[in-house]
Amino acid sequence: MRPWMILTLLMVSGAVMASPAIISDYAAQAKQANSGFAGFSAERGKSLYYREAVQGGKKMSCATCHTADPRQPGKTPAFRPLDAMAPVITPTRFTDAKKVEKWFRRNCDDVFKRECTAQEKGDFLTFLSSLKQG
Numbered sequence: 001m002r003p004w005m006i007l008t009l010l011m012v013s014g015a016v017m018a019s020p021a022i023i024s025d026y027a028a029q030a031k032q033a034n035s036g037f038a039g040f041s042a043e044r045g046k047s048l049y050y051r052e053a054v055q056g057g058k059k060m061s062c063a064t065c066h067t068a069d070p071r072q073p074g075k076t077p078a079f080r081p082l083d084a085m086a087p088v089i090t091p092t093r094f095t096d097a098k099k100v101e102k103w104f105r106r107n108c109d110d111v112f113k114r115e116c117t118a119q120e121k122g123d124f125l126t127f128l129s130s131l132k133q134g
Contacts, residue, residue, distance in 0.1 A: 018087060018094035018125040025097065026125070029118030037119065045127025048120055053112050060111050070128055086131040094125055 023040070031037045049070065052059045062085075066074040070085035083090045094100050100121075108116035116124070 018100075018129050019097070022094060022097050022100055023122060023125060026118045026122035030122055033118060040119070040122040040126040042123070042127040042130040044120075045123035045125070045130075048116075048124050049127060051112075055111070055113070062107070062111065064111075071131055071133070086128050088131055088133050094128070100125075 027037070027040070030040075049062045049066075050068075052061045054060070063070075065076055066082060066085045071089050073084050074082040076082060083093065085093060087093050104116055104121055108114060108120075
């Protein structure tokens, strides 16, 4: 099936997702890093979202600030509000490549003390884009 057909079907079905250009860019990067790259996985993205790392003696994950349900708003450690992560709730969440990369760089370092791979970023966006309202 052609990419434009898939996009049309997603738009008609009401699915909301991260920018296809951003996903495509991460796919190209993942393929370059691993010739065996076979696509992104919502399950791996979900696992990354809930993966805990110990920072300063405290367990942290994406859900620490963004809540266990990515469709709900969260709060920073300084109690500043965060919009819901799921594009179905916040449709503009993953539409600006520079902002997406900025926040991946910052948050992956904060939680995992390393940069996330293109595979992880694509999996993460695939997971969040798979969530439905409700």
